[in-house]
Amino acid sequence: MNPRQHPVRILLVEDNPGDVRLTLEAFKDGKVGNPMDVVKDGVEALAYLRQEGAYRDRPLPDLILLDLNLPRMDGREVLAAIKADDRLKRIPVVVLTTSAAEQDVQKSYSLQASCFITKPVDFNKFAEVVRNIDAFWLSIVTLPTGAQT
Secondary structure, rough: OOOOOOOOOOEEEEOHHHHHHHHHHHHOOOOOOEEEEEEHHHHHHHHOOOHHHOOOOOOOOOEEEOOOOOOOOHHHHHHHHHHHHOOOOOEEEEEEEEOOOOHHHHHHOOOOEEEEOOOOOOOHHHHHHHHHHHHHHHHHHHOOOOHHH
């Protein structure tokens, strides 16, 4: 078990309202009660992570679930910006996308994604993916601390 002073805070970066609902339902179904914020595009994600504007008082997440195909700034650009920022680069980024394209897998890992998961379209299979994210990222892995100030 991961000894932490606070629950793991998750940032979901997803533009599709159906996928947001599915993700939230899958976490709820899996009894994952971690705090989760949702932003709908890459520009909003970076504003959140840089604690700008409406996000000035938001704590940094401990884990980012990032879709690749986002409006205004795609997930690849967001991932590159996160990993280029000394304040953000230690936050694990799980690419959670509908894409199974080899070039997306390769590009994500070359940009230092922590892992790449293709979202199943079936709810039960997606719920299983969420349970595995919970089991690994929220229960087994020791995540970095100190980013939250």
